[in-house]
Amino acid sequence: MTGTPGTKTPGVGTPGTGTPGIGTPQVRARDLLAPFGAEITGQDAGGVWARAAGPDIRAVVRQLRDSGVRLVTLTALPDPETEEAGTYRLISHWDLGPALLNLVSTVTPQSPPSSIADLIPGADWAEREIRDFYAVDFTGRTGTPGLMLREGDPAGLFSRTGTLGRDTDPAATARQGAERAGAVAGSEQAPAESEQAPTGGAGPDAAEGEPV
């Protein structure tokens, strides 16, 4: 044990001094990312935002890791800037101390992301979960077993069900489920129970004028 238990307090952050000067995390992020062509796109309450030069961020990851910047996690979502299926926005969140660094890249089936799990073991679960949800395959992995899904379950749970439950018309949502299963092509026949929108779907939520 180092010293008497509990007597050690880190030097960081004397009360009241934890908030950095404006721009400090952005300057640090720029210094870290500039050699790799990544562009700082802004800073707000959510952190510093940057766009990677491409889907392969391994060189940037090495730089961040070797500079003592901790990977927080990876986030994937359908790219809101395109209608193209299979295009995702991939964000790696890094801890700069007083702010997050959010490094954004765009991945497609033609330009898949490179795995960073060999560089940072903490990325392994995040990559496996993204494959579970969106069927995004990270190159360079020897295997990507499911994390949340069971063995044998097809990857891409969220992408397969992306439209379900989002519709403002619950009947239309139910029809979509039925059509997906090939059970019915028209709009009159009620879908099987298992194909209906999940409980708490768009119906009640989408009602205009709903009190809050």
Next chain:
Amino acid sequence: MSTVVPLGPFHPALEEPYKIEASCDGERITDAKITIGFNFRGVEWLAERKTYTRDVALLERICGICSNVHTMTFCRAVEQLAGIEVPERAKYIRVVTAELERLHSHLLWAGVACHLIGFETLFMTCFALRETVMDTLERISGNRVNYAMNRPGGVSRDLTDPQAVLTAVGQVQRAVEGELIPVLSTDRTVRARCVGVGVLPREEAFRYGAVGPLARASGSTEDIRRTQPYEIYDLLDFDVPVLDDGDVFARVVVRALEIVQSCRIITQAIDLMPAGAFTGPPFRDRVPAGQTCARIEAPRGELLYYLASDGGRTPARVRVRTPTFANMPTARVMVRGECLSDLGLIQASMDPCYSCTDR
């Protein structure tokens, strides 16, 4: 010859369902494989299909212990995107509730750890103290578990009896400083079971991205309340306990010391709490298009929410990265070379929460 010993997904040594398969050479563990997902409920998927207001109720149910931090982080993300100002009094109430929840979580964990060590008397002591905290949370919110305190723009209820909170917190602080910490840090049984067991070196904690008390017991100094203060934490005087040894004992001591710090924070917050409104104008599920991140220091460590809006009444994406999601993979490092009989204690020392992790 290597033998694989499976524990779980349901096992007396596990508090929640998950599976750990320990490869053993005799009594010694050589490697471990962890399987999760038994509590997977698709909460992120559901959150993208409910209004922001209803998401608060949904996300509160991710966890039965740290429910409050989920809504607090989500509300902070919504407030950031929507540009909502939170009344000063609400910030204080949020901090009081969050720290009471930390007390509840840490005391629960300390009790479980004592139980696994075989120290039943101390287990009872911890749970009796935890009852005091839960009674206090019930007095504030009306609920013992899902407090429903947070809403975008403030809190749902005022703190009407601060003296009762101070009395309860004072009682917990005296008991923890006078009984729990001395016993936990000096008792021969505790030390024999915990010192030098399940070591997580600082560099491994960093490589895996470990957070919270687990990382701070391995020398990390990071606490979001200090490194990126939110609400009113920058106005409060508190210490961040850090130890370097990285073993089970260090994790026990760090959490015990954090209980005292939470008591200090609550006392100061109540003393400094201003009068005034505790919630802003009604929130109408209107959030401009954009994206943001919010993170806070949950009882188990950094909790991150990523929120994207397309301008509609439901989020376009809600991503939740819980502390256990970051911490649990470090179990492979901790258990290598350890006795199989210590496996239960080592995994418990991480204070894992699989409801949070699986979502």
